[in-house]
Amino acid sequence: MYSQVIAGTYFTSKDDQTVQVGENTLICIDEQGQIVRIISDREPEFHSVRQTAADQNNLLQLAANERLLPGFVDLHIHAPQWAQAGLALDRSLNDWLNTYTFPLEAKFADDQFALTVYSSLVQTLLANGTTTALMFGTIYNSSNLILAQQAAKFGLRALIGKVAMDDPTQTPEYYRDESATEALKATREFIESMLKLQQQTRTTLMPVITPRFIPSCTNELLQGLGELAKQYDLPIQSHCSESDWEDQYVQERFGQRDAEVFDHFGLLTDQAVMAHGTQLTDGDLSLFRQRQAAVAHCPISNVYFGNAVFPTRKALQAGNQIGLGSDISGGFSPSLYRNMQQAVMSSQLLTDGVNNEMDSTKRGVPDSRISMKTAFYLATKGGAQALNLPVGAIEVGKQADFQVVKLTPALTAESIDDEFERLLYQAERNSISWVMVGGEMVYQNQEGHR
Incomplete structure (x- = not known):
């Protein structure tokens, strides 16, 4: 029966x-x-x-x-960074990227290294109760496909993106796409390979359009990625207003905010999941609602690199779509249990404020606290709705x-x-x-x- x-x-x-x-x-x-x-x-x-x-x-x-x-839905994982989880979290975002993260990701040109890391990551996610994962790969398609194969082998629902990053002013010469043209060509090839692998394995593998973040992409690349997302009707993932530095950089370069730039290039859609958002304004959140785009709230990582606490309760009450992300390895733990706990703790810090030199009536943002029931929603149903999947x-x-x-x-x-x-x-x-x-x-x- x-x-x-x-x-x-x-x-x-x-x-x-x-x-x-x-x-x-x-x-x-x-x-x-x-x-x-x-x-x-x-x-x-x-x-x-x-x-x-x-x-x-x-x-x-x-x-x-x-x-x-x-099963949990993790909306933000940098798969290659599993190899450095828990490392250098006392550094600034820029230093952490250039000194640790980019050199690590460059190692994924080696398929055997990728296999070792990705096999460990996929099994670890499942062992921690995560059944659906939205993941950044690297710029290398060969190792990205190894990640997809490991997900299929062990049974993880995986949405994976070939990372696109071509701006020579913000990316190292040893680890970037040679040009926007090459990045778009490689992205298209990855999409086709993933769709073929999906059919062969009969699993829920899905390619994702993945500009690393606006500082690492030229205008030509952002424009082309938006067109690919529309052509293939695919999910999109990136970072949006994730720190003081990144938020200010985009405004200086474009005279617009992150959300507006993504929207201009066709990358803020009802299939977009943007990570962090600690610097999002009310206007940004309104644009997210209009486009039905989602925020991946990464509470552990945000403590280290976000420069602020994401206003989860405020965003939910306004009607925004929110899910939870571990942000390996900006977040040290693959467990969404740990991230749910931190989401509640961070919301209380936002409510109370943290500077005891300020008057207690002025130092916090009243009524920002969320409950564990809300955090559980973010890790399950909220994440599933962000991905438009019948899970969670x-x-x-x-x-x-x-x-x-x-x-x-x-x-x-x-x-x-x-x-x-x-x-x-x-x-x-x-x-x-x-x-x-x-x-x-x-x-x-x-x-x-x-």
């Missing part, structure tokens, strides 16, 4: 303020890996469906201390992208709301029992009971 049935209690976001709880339910999955029915224990068919699944060896019964969550929620019609997480033993009686909050604050990688993508088991904790 069903390909698989999962029995247990689940948490999923209904909206950015509300978490839906399904206690003692059956999640029914078809052969295409789609959720086709959710049955509560109050429904007449509950016991018969459960028994049939058990008889057919298609029942996955969660333990009493396990909970089912949607435990709902009929969505793909069966799940993680099963063990509860930390409670010392006192808890409500289901308390249980949810403690789970998200205390979960670690070893708390995750198994991970499923499209109904296929892609990770099992070897220390777990399965």
Whole structure:
């Protein structure tokens, strides 16, 4: 009757303020890996469906201390930078890029090095509950395709971009596209190769138009990338108003703000995901809403390089699309649990302010705090909506992208709301029992009971 049935209690976001709880339910999955029915224990068919699944060896019964969550959607990962995660985060953005990051990414001309790093990254993401990832590759198509192949091999939903960067004033000679023409040619070749690989592997690989950020791209390249995005109807990813330096650089060069420049070149669309946005103004956010573009909020990375706290609550209340990104390696952790926690902490810092020499009534931005329920939405449903993908929620019609997480033993009686909050604050990688993508088991904790 069903390909698989999962029995247990689940948490999923209904909206950015509300978490839906399904206690003692059956999640029914078809052969295409789609959720086709959710049955509560109050429904007449509950016991018969459960028994049939058990008889057919298609029942996955969660333990009493396990909970089912949607797989996480990470909206911003620099895949090659996994090799330097946690390094040099005390440097300025410009110094970090030129001294550490560009030299590292240049090493990905070596396919064997790329294979080692990307195999590790993909498996690590899955082990941390991330099932969909929007990723920057490098300027090298060969290693970018290795990243895609590793994603297909291990079952990660992957949206991958060939990084385009050709401006000789802002990129090193040893690591940049030779010209806008060459960058556009290589981008087109990567798109075609990815679409072919998608058909061959029958996986959800997707090419993404990827200008690194405006400072690294000439006008000709930005114009051409916008045209490619339109021609192929593809997602777009970049950085937007991510720091004081970058925000000011764009204004000096164009006399316009980041968002306006991206819009001018056809790169701010309903398929665009722009990372960081700590310097976005109300006018910028309004333009994002008009174009239905999304922001990838990267709370850990923003502490190091953003020069401000992204106003998550304000943007959500205004109707902006927001998801969560780890920003490996500007963010040191591949875990969206850590990033959810930081998102809540950063929002409180924005509310209170941080300069104790200022009057307490003036140092913060009132009512900026978000809850863990909101952070959970960003990591799941918010990210899925940003990518226009049927994932990120435990709902009929969505793909069966799940993680099963063990509860930390409670010392006192808890409500289901308390249980949810403690789970998200205390979960670690070893708390995750198994991970499923499209109904296929892609990770099992070897220390777990399965």
